[in-house]
Amino acid sequence: MVHVKDINMFFGQYHALKNITFNLNKGEFLHVVGPNGSGKSTLIKILVGLLQPNSGDIQLDSSVIGYLPQALNISNQVPMSVYEVLKNITKNEADIDGWLHMMEMTDYKYEAMQHLSGGQKQRIFLVRALLQNPEVLILDEPTSALDPQFRETFLHLLHHLKQTHQMTIIHVTHDLTDVVKSNCKVLYIDQEARFFGAYKDFQNFSHEGHHHG
Amino acid sequence: MGDFLQFAFLQQALLIGVILSISAALLSPFLVLNQQGMIAHGLSHVSFTGFVLGLLFFDQPLIIAVPFVVLSSILIQYLTTKVKLQGDVSIGIVSSVAFALGLILVKTSSSFNVSVESLLVGNIFTLRAGDLFLSFVILLSITGFIWRYYQKLFLMTYDENYAIFLKIKVSFIRYLLAIFTSLFIVIGVRSIGVLLITSLIIFPAAIASKMSTTFKKTFILGIVIAVTASLLGILIAHPLNIPASASIVVVYTLIFMFSFFIKKGGHKK
Numbered sequence: 001m002v003h004v005k006d007i008n009m010f011f012g013q014y015h016a017l018k019n020i021t022f023n024l025n026k027g028e029f030l031h032v033v034g035p036n037g038s039g040k041s042t043l044i045k046i047l048v049g050l051l052q053p054n055s056g057d058i059q060l061d062s063s064v065i066g067y068l069p070q071a072l073n074i075s076n077q078v079p080m081s082v083y084e085v086l087k088n089i090t091k092n093e094a095d096i097d098g099w100l101h102m103m104e105m106t107d108y109k110y111e112a113m114q115h116l117s118g119g120q121k122q123r124i125f126l127v128r129a130l131l132q133n134p135e136v137l138i139l140d141e142p143t144s145a146l147d148p149q150f151r152e153t154f155l156h157l158l159h160h161l162k163q164t165h166q167m168t169i170i171h172v173t174h175d176l177t178d179v180v181k182s183n184c185k186v187l188y189i190d191q192e193a194r195f196f197g198a199y200k201d202f203q204n205f206s207h208e209g210h211h212h213g
Numbered sequence: 214m215g216d217f218l219q220f221a222f223l224q225q226a227l228l229i230g231v232i233l234s235i236s237a238a239l240l241s242p243f244l245v246l247n248q249q250g251m252i253a254h255g256l257s258h259v260s261f262t263g264f265v266l267g268l269l270f271f272d273q274p275l276i277i278a279v280p281f282v283v284l285s286s287i288l289i290q291y292l293t294t295k296v297k298l299q300g301d302v303s304i305g306i307v308s309s310v311a312f313a314l315g316l317i318l319v320k321t322s323s324s325f326n327v328s329v330e331s332l333l334v335g336n337i338f339t340l341r342a343g344d345l346f347l348s349f350v351i352l353l354s355i356t357g358f359i360w361r362y363y364q365k366l367f368l369m370t371y372d373e374n375y376a377i378f379l380k381i382k383v384s385f386i387r388y389l390l391a392i393f394t395s396l397f398i399v400i401g402v403r404s405i406g407v408l409l410i411t412s413l414i415i416f417p418a419a420i421a422s423k424m425s426t427t428f429k430k431t432f433i434l435g436i437v438i439a440v441t442a443s444l445l446g447i448l449i450a451h452p453l454n455i456p457a458s459a460s461i462v463v464v465y466t467l468i469f470m471f472s473f474f475i476k477k478g479g480h481k482k
Binding site: 048049050067069073074075077078079080081084085088112114115128 | 377427
């Protein structure tokens with residue numbers, strides 16, 4: 001489903017990503033973790049096509065990707081309604097209503113984005129990503145700057161999506177408490193991949209003191 | 214007031230004022246809400262030199278001014294996207310170099326006999342029918358551009374990275390936006406002047422976004438405000454014998470201050 005091979009990325013002399021390689025099957029949930037500045041966001045930007053790596057190969061068997069960027073990168077100054085944001089992506093009203101219902105945001109369909117809380121906005125931008133009908137969903141620190149209670153709800157939603165829609169999910173986080181389900185995979189990067197495997201094995205890896213994030 | 218409006222030149226000034234203000238208001242949200250408003254300011258300075266060059270070599274200064282300003286807008290976009298200069302740095306470099314060139318030409322050329330003040334301040338009351346026609350052509354072109362790219366421009370305004378992710382030709386649309394802005398500036402500068410033409414771009418979205426909760430309302434309210442400000446500004450300017458550009462800015466400023474007392478519509482959660 002997702003095949004990433006020997007990705008290298010340089011910013012000037014700085015070797016931001018070294019030989020990143022991993023594979024995911026359909027319906028797998030990958031958490032990408034690592035300290036600040038480890039290259040997590042760079043990797044995501046490469047996967048969604050916002051950056052071109054200096055070398056390496058990416059194959060996504062599915063052509064459709066859904067992308068939820070970091071909330072910080074979306075302007076808060078532009079007046080716009082939830083409906084305008086979603087209608088911008090699709091004309092299919094049934095799709096809009098369906099995903100809003102699933103995210104428990106139906107009542108906010110015509111609300112101004114500026115009136116929504118950080119968590120509600122993220123749900124709307126998740127709906128925006130889901131309107132692409134993605135087979136691979138890529139999320140860049142979606143829960144940073146959200147309160148812990150909402151974080152849990154949001155991750156629960158993601159696992160629900162994985163199960164109901166067989167989505168492959170790649171979720172970047174700097175907070176390891178986000179990694180909650182044992183049937184997930186973990187990619188721990190700090191410029192290079194330090195760990196890639198099942199969550200239960202990652203627990204052993206981190207207990208051995210390999211990571212300090 | 215009735216007699217007052219019988220003056221053909223005043224009717225024409227009002228018509229040009231409305232056409233220019235709508236053109237500017239159509240561009241306004243996509244520039245101002247995306248921190249691109251200063252490109253208009255830079256291009257207005259460039260247009261000064263465009264007109265100086267045009268007046269030196271041709272009877273019709275637009276023959277030089279239009280391509281000069283359009284090419285400068287392309288250069289600003291190029292410096293920002295390809296050379297990776299910050300947007301305001303690109304604008305600052307291109308506009309100050311061009312303006313300096315214009316000042317040198319004015320001072321050193323013996324054949325330049327047009328008042329610099331008329332370029333800096335503009336005069337909407339002395340325009341000819343050709344100017345009205347050109348303003349109308351610009352309005353139609355900008356309307357066509359916005360109509361065609363509205364949804365893409367909206368997405369680029371609030372989340373440019375997502376637009377790139379969706380494979381929208383962001384760079385191409387940015388160039389088009391800069392080109393249409395430069396066309397508006399170069400046509401509008403004779404009425405409004407180099408110094409204040411930017412206000413027509415800045416104020417509509419700056420005010421309307423304070424009073425609206427949706428992008429569409431911001432867009433439409435911006436047009437309504439722009440038409441109101443230009444009509445009032447021109448009607449005030451004529452009897453007081455002050456530049457229309459200055460009185461339009463005063464009206465805009467009053468509306469801007471008033472907007473702080475207007476609560477945004479829409480229901481809170």
